[in-house]
Amino acid sequence: MRFAPLVAIAALTAVATPVLALTPPTASAQAAAPALRAAPVSELVREVDIPYTKFTLPNGLTVLVHEDHKAPVVAVSVWYNVGSKDEPAGKTGFAHLFEHLMFGGSENAPGSYFTPMRNMGATDMNGTTWFDRTNYFETVPTPALEQALFLESDRMGYMLGAISQETLDLQRGVVQNEKRQGDNQPYGLFEYAQLEALFPEGHPYRHSTIGSMADLDAASMQTVRDWFRSNYGPNNSILVLAGDITPEKARELTQKYFGPIPAGPVNNPAQAAVPTLPAPVRQTMHDRVSNTRINISWAVPGLTDPDLVPLSVGASVLGGLASSRLDNELVRGDQTAVAVSSSVSDFQRVSIFDIQADVKPGEDPAAVEQRILGILNGLIANGPTQDEINRVATQYVAARIKGLEQVGGFGGKAVALAEGQLYAGDPEFYKKTLAAYASVTPAQVQAALQKWLTRPSFTAVTLPGEREAYVEAAAAPSGANHTPAPPIERVARMAKPEIGQVANIDFPAVQRAELVNGTEVIYAQRAAVPTTKIAVEFDAGLAADTPSKLGLQSLMLDLMDEGTRTLNATQLAEAQEALGARISTGASMDRSVISLDALSPNLDASVALLADVIRRPALAPAELERLRATRLAQIAAERTQPAALANRALPELIYGAASPYGRPFSGNGDEASIRSITEADIRAEYAKWIRPDSAKIFVVSDKPLAEILPVLNAQLGQWVPPASAKPVKDFSAPIPATTARIVLIDRPQSPQSYILGGEVLAASGTDDLLVLNAANNVLGNDFLSRINSDLRETKGWSYGVNASVAGFRNRVPYLVTAPVQADQTGPAIAALNTQFNDFLKGGKGVTPDELQRTINGNTRRLAGSYETSGAVLSALRSNDLLGRPDNYPETVAARTNALTTAQLDAAAKAAIDPSRFVWVVVGDASVVKPQLDALGIPVEVRAAATQ
Template sequence: MADASDADVAATADTAEVAELTALIDEVSIPYEKFTLDNGLDVIVHTDRKAPLVGVAVWYNVGSKDEPAGKSGFAHLFEHLMFNGSENAPGEYFQYLQEIGATDTNGTTNFDRTNYFQTVPTGGLERALWLESDRMGYLLGAVTQAKLDNQRGVVQNEKRQGDNQPGGLIFYELVETLFPAPHPYDHTPIGSMADLDSASMEDVRNWFRDKYGPNNATLVLAGDVSAAEGRRLAEKYFGAIERGPVNNPAEASIPELAENVRTVMRDQVATTSITKYWTVPGITDRELTALTVGAQILGGLSSSRLDNALVRNEQLAVGVSGGNYAFQRVGILTVGAFAKPGVETETVEARLGQLIDQFIAEGPTEDEVRRAATSTVAQTIRGLEQVGGFGGKAVTLASGEVLAGDPDFYATQLETLATLTPAEVQAAMQRWMTRPAMTLILEPGERDSSYEEAASVEGDAADAGEASDEVTVTEVRPAPPLGAGSSLDFPDVEHATLANGMKVHYAMRDAVPATYVTLSFNAGSAADPLDKRGLETLAMTLFDEGTTTRTSQQLAEERERLGANISLGGGFDRSSFTLSALSANLVPSLELLSDIVRNPAFAPSELERVRTQQITSIEQEMKTPAAIAQRMLAPLVYGERNPYGGAANGDGASVGSITRADVTAFKDRWIRPDNGEIFVVSDRPLAEIVGALNVVFGDWDAPAVAKGVKDFSATPQAPDQPRIVLYNRPNSPQSYILGGQITPVDARDETYVDFLNANNALGGNFLARINMNLREDKGWSYGSYGYNQTRENAVAYLVQAPVQADRTGDSLAELIRETGDFLTTRGVTDDELRRIVAAEIGELPGQFETSPDILTAMQNNALYGRPDNYYELLADRYRTQTRTSLDAAARAAIDPDRFVWVIVGDGEKVEPQLEQLGLDVEVIDLVQTEN
């Protein structure tokens, strides 16, 4: 145990000053070496030795803006094909990456670029580069008609999945209005069903030949690799690939509307939204940064002017927005508000317009600009702890090179933020936000615009017969051997005790100058009384809506000045307050956190405002397929009277009944020092952390009232036979299937990891049987999975599958058959066991790359009573697993005959399909359940 001395405490208290923005920016640096191969491939290498990991990113300078007329969606469709195997690696790309132990693996397409990325253990780098180079130079022999047909179906289901969401058709309307044809941005990257239907093998081959040459690509390696080694490997694997045609990405002007456009759409939404859009410059224009800052100040920050006026003071809205879609050639500036239920649209729209005009006329203050800039810089610093993934160092360097012609473009943007003046922001707003705008009103009601369906579903597609799946190898390229594996080095966890008895669990990570602190209390939504479900959610929200010394506006402004994030929540078992602070501003950030935790005001006016927001959010959930299914399945799996048997945020009636006394009682019974512990990951030493924590929490004593106790006496009971509950959601292009059952598994048991790995064969990852069946074999779903819903006092097993509406019955039959076969005649195979164990061991270092990863792991260890080095022990546990042990774990946990299946879809289309399954089907109209 460690404790801080009085000198430590005094020294810490004296340093409570806010760091200058320029000082924060000086801490951001990604040194690199860049070189170009003879075939035109640009290679960038950044060395980061913090862990035995390398982020690999390959970016192609082509996106949907480069698609010719009639070929929309081709860039994205081809991205999918790139994961279906190359000539020397003809299987699923994820299969080979699992063998390496890769994490953060994905590919994305937008208007401007297509990218592929993965983070791999150092020993797997050469294999990863072999894979990336094989699909860059030797792909076409593996692109078969069967694969094209399958991925066309997958992409069309991805489109259906987006279209099926409330407001899912808005972006089509937005793009068509702001960028009318033949503008390069006149269609969305997902493309049209008709164009996807018409994609031929020759189209696909030509796309690859024209766009995917090495001279149109950038390779970035960031992590445990030197520049010399990166050059050697790039030459070895990519050097022989021939140049392709020169691709000149489409130029695009910034169009201007002839006049203001006002469009009204209707959809399954809880309240009306009013959003204004302007076309603005692309990412390399300094004005774009000024506009982005202006949009943050206006509607994006927690302290934004719109939030303060429309939500807090005038209470005309339950939420606001402000931001910038930043593309290479153009941007879309957006500002909007979600009307408070019962408030006239015209009232909110008029006031929104007044506030925008006022902001343009007055301009921002120096403090507002600095707060917005500091928030952005802090977010950048936190993101750069990661070498790969969606926002780490590799992506930062690649995006700068491909979209701005400069890997250091991130530094240019930071410098712009540091020097941006209020006058610049105002001038940019005056230039671009006084031009004609598009105003889009989305009202609650029956969807009045139709989604586009594929010819295959409409029955018009020609029968293509048996599609060939034969692979042609043009050049044999043997896979390099895997290097030595890297074992997980989980940071040492140290423990201390504050002056008031609170335990502190601490780990050091010094990759970035940031500190993460979580105060975790043994509460969560499981602490809610059954007739007051949603109390914990409402109370936790209110902690951040004003203290006895600061208003909610002042809290938001102070966080932004410090570059700090404070998130409140936790889940079913714990209620937590998590601070993400720049270490330079640690002490004042902790002082702010302490004020929020210890001194909430729970003002009656704030209570009513937050109550309205929570009820509106609940109503929106009851219009969103996945949320409907999750809310409806919980009481069927756990039982209505079990603490896990209801939605964490309650329902309209329960939230409406909560009083201020209820909220205060929740705080006194649950959010108290004798019911909590503190978890810290920081680049600062433990003594300094304990000293700072003692300053703000050391004198915090528990109240006199009794500590709360949860009631789990209502034991979950699985039904005696499977059943289906169909929630009728008309006009849904997809059905959302969610099935589940309670299991006898306990997360503290030694066999828990056997159950997890057994599920990795059935449903736990991309290569698992459920997804490979419905997505990769049938093409009926964009993604289908089985997973454990693990809580402190129960573990449920769930299966989810969003599927095209006309295949709902067939898909459910496949899920039932696949699960049944796995548990009886087709258990884990030798190949699955080898792949799963290798992947789980290899992925361990990548799973704990960042401070938030470590912070979460420490909390899970405490929740389930595990040792501090639990994750370091897993590799040996995985090595002892056998087919027999995994099969036994799965068969002891899962019983498909006791599943409850919830389906959210168009009842008229779906119910007849379910009759063939021979199960009881209960049909519920969603209108009956919304209140």
């Protein structure tokens, strides 16, 4: 992607940018509102470009190539023009099931594709399925490109011979567990109701991409083969290569690896009209939720329709912006809702316009619904203002610019080109969309809203209560009982190419400086896009809370960006939107942070806003009361969510209540504490922890440090530390010794159990944990780890299992997460213990193959790991937190290459002791407890409401 030189944009800004006049909220404001000058959206849009070369192989494969040599990596992205909308009746979920099967190995690359991908150091590797497409993508070091192309071409042209009945049954089980995992969440069944209400019988978008349990059960080997042969030929595919490659080399390699694959049948993706409901439809649902939720939905046109951008802009004005009308009226205004949103989910043929509101406890849902409709009707009747449209457009363009820093992944340059080609037949469709956002008028938005949102809607109201019956999978899949399909005749192919020498990462040079008040600045330059990311960190974090005031630090941080002494909450949100900037506050266990993500042409004004939030937060009593109500609703919601329930319970069980780490990892605290917090508490917390001598400023920008420092000094350099001594957190409380036990949190009607277990290690985050983490790649923290391979890839009981060492500064926990189907909860814990004990005590330590895979993966992936400015910023912050040198990423390869199996085994055995694991299980006690009792581990049952 190319941008005009920064100086040209800056010069343009100086003479042609609008000035945002923001009136201070009170006449007694102590400082003038920051002067905000924003670069015009039209000029920003004009500079976005992704140069590409396009060609088509004789077999019909469309290839798009974007040359970008900023890093020695290439994004490989393969898009198949088939999704769930193309599934016939009785075969729902097939496209997504096949996505899983295509990771299971091909005829000339047997076994999981994660093995060679991990070995080559792939990053951003995944596959996704949606209504309109299936795609596979990975970013690989340039010397691994040929092997990646071999693998992608092998599963395109040489796939079926590798799919056995065992593989089909296993991946069927994994997909069904993925479905259970989504369905098990609060409001997890709404999507099914929404699709069935909006789209009539036989409509391609009526069923969900995940499919039904019954159809997945019925998938036979022959139907799977027929599905593949009909849809996955090269003439139904798009290949995008973006990064360190030339078009000439791309043509040579794609012809070599994909050229021999014969074309498949001509594919005609399903057409679909936008349906209109004959009359309004209402449905009342019940779920184990804490808040009543209102959803109002319409089917609207697909993403190539000229009305889509006006509809999307209207949705943002209504409920997408932080300063949206619904937010201002229902959340900040009468405070009858704790959360609102409005958005358009866009697909190729149709889209869905959805309004959502979580009703504040104690409020009347019917009254809130009427307020929503009144606000919507006002927008339809009068249209948006030009200022609202400008802010929506700026936010959209800013997000697009920032996202295009990546060559691949979920939203980088390869995705932009592929989506345009697939959905619109034009790789530059993204330019048309940007231009539409830059030029859309209030009249166009109003006309689109009038045309589409005055039709009958579907309204769903989800009430707290007992969930409706859940349809489970059959005890045995019927598709496994069909007549065995005949064997596939395999076609001889070239050998898999080897991977060339991958150079060590060249991490950006880190520069350090100080503001005039002594605050340290840690800086690195990344010039791919005109953006600047700043994180101002304070040595506080969730660990700064006292036991009697849990949640105080995070509540104070939430309050800081809800208005300053010069701008109220709405004005602050509007100012950020106008600049394409985003200011956010948050906390890890050890640090509190106020962050800025800005467009560099608007940097001065954006930093002025950041400084206003840091130095002059209003901490207004009215906003405190609003956020208090929202926080209480969040805590109530946590008590309905499987993962949140487990993360509320486990910290105290392993750390003890006296430890700064022994509290819910969310940082939300508990009801009694939140209710007790006063305005004086908030102001005292701010004065104690948010001070310049406890701060460090981390910056990654396309601008040089010499241009950044004056901007920071102008806004933060005169900030004077208070006379009081800096506060220090107290970690002196002893951490209790633990023994194996299970705490079962009863969550009835759960089709899946959420398992979270672990212990506190003797190590701290500032220790050198490289060897331990490498060993744990083999044991728990990798797709190919022992525990994930067992529970997902062998047994099919889970969608994914992980064990990792958390990145705390002081004593670190080792945490195991395993969502499993409810009827295998006890056996899953037994299987986990077996894997841990075999590895640590049973003589089944790291094998030579596992060692080599770990070394290759952990070294070759380094270049792709720091491709973006966000990743570089994260590295700067974690290096500082954990006491690592600035060039730490460059030291990893040499140290990793020297590892031995004995070192890895010793590190794991010295650190991890499964006999000390405390297990928290969130599930249906009536189903799960007998399984847990059979393990011979003490079991305690708790109610979800007490956690």
